[in-house]
Amino acid sequence: MQSGEGKIAGAADVGGTNTRVGLVREDGKIIRIEKFPTPVQGKPGDIPLAIASTLLEIADGIPLAGLGVAAAGPINAREGYLDHPPNIPFNIVPITAPLKEAIRLPVTFRNDCRAAVLGEICAGGARGYDNVVYITISTGIGGGVFTNGRVITGRGGNAGEIGHFPVDTTYNLPCTCGLYGHWEGYASGRGIPIFFREWCTVHDLPCAEMTTPGILRLTAEDIRYSGFRDALAKVNGRGLSTVIAAYDPECIILDGTVIQSNPDLLDQALMCTDRYLDLPVCLLSPLNGDAPLIGAAMTVFHPEMI
Known part of the structure; x- marks a missing residue:
């Protein structure tokens, strides 16, 4: 050394x-x-x-x-x-x-997201903030919460499972946990293709072909439907609104392959968040995963x- x-x-x-x-x-x-x-x-x-x-x-x-x-x-x-x-x-x-x-x-x-929020506090985009929520939107959706000097862990280390916040009852899509209507079931890398297929079905619009049973091939061109972008923005807005109302953070750090590859999803979601509380600073993680x-x-x- x-x-x-x-x-x-x-x-x-x-x-x-x-x-x-x-x-x-x-x-x-x-x-x-x-x-x-x-x-x-x-x-x-x-x-x-x-x-x-x-x-x-x-x-x-x-x-x-x-x-x-x-x-x-x-x-x-x-x-x-x-x-x-x-x-x-x-x-x-x-x-x-x-x-x-x-x-x-x-x-x-x-938990990886509880560790990640500490990484952002100590060496990332959340330095200088006392109340922070870290959100990863990738294969799944997870979160970590830091407030007044400590990471919130809960009974067994699982506090902050924001991917399982309910965000929808219209499509009632299943989540990986087995329940329905959760944020992860709609807006994660695993959930977006399923949400897209269901949205197309409901609106009687053509959808991408299935490559294998249960797996949808989804490309940027396939999301040319502005209506689906609006639906996804509303779901993400509900998730962010719940995070803001629950934790009142000064700063939200977003990470994960889905949001880092599609930063416009954040701008769209912010347009759909409630204004019950003031919007915090929202930014993408600078720590490259x-x-x-x-x-x-x-x-x-x-x-x-x-």
């Missing part, structure tokens, strides 16, 4: 497809990173073992302050395990205990915030 760089922590961001493990400085700078397919073909314990072996390899003797792990929920932060994750084919995935045993360092474990990984490291450096 060079003089002036500060401490270094290990960080892991566990996804259903890939897992990233990195070394992150106290100022949020990622200095090393490795990505590998999340091992889902064997046993649940293969996941923490892969994280540990990768961390030890990339650290290569560098002293670490600890390891922070972020993962899409549901999680049990208190007991340290993933609890029936929808994108990983195991009921329970132990995280904290096997990692502590393997690396002999302190280990923190948080690394907010969960950086935030995982920040849970090591700033345990008082979690």
Whole structure:
């Protein structure tokens, strides 16, 4: 470690497809990173073992302050395990205990969006704000809430599941959780094609062809219907309105492949938000998708915030 760089922590961001493990400085700078397919073909314990072996390899003797792990929920932060994750084919995935045993360092474990809001507070677009909501709109929709010095975690670490806010009763589309009318079921990367197909059906308009049963091919040209853009904007506006009314943030940071690739969706949604409370600052994350990984490291450096 060079003089002036500060401490270094290990960080892991566990996804259903890939897992990233990195070394992150106290100022949020990622200095090393490795990505590998999340091992889902064997046993649940293969996941923490892969994280540990990768961390030890990339650290290569560098002293670490600890390891922070972020993962899409549901999680049990208190007991340290993933609890029936929808994108990983195991009921329970132990995280904290096997990692502590393997690396002999302190280990923190948080939902990826709860970690991400801390990443934005410490090293991203939310620096200087005391009340922040982080929203990711990608394959799913998730959120993290920071208020007055702490991340809101709830009983088991799952507070801020904004993707499951109800936003519609007209189309009553199913969500991945099995219930209906939730934001994620309409405006996520998984939900938009389904919403589009249903909207076209209701309005008796031609729709993109199905490539395989249950999967819709959706292109930018297919969303040429301004009416569908309006419908999607209204749904996103309802989601943002609920976030604003629930948490009264100074700043909302938006992230994820859907919103980062289509920034106009934010402008359209803001036109459809309620004005019961003043609009906060709303902006796209400047961290290039690394907010969960950086935030995982920040849970090591700033345990008082979690």
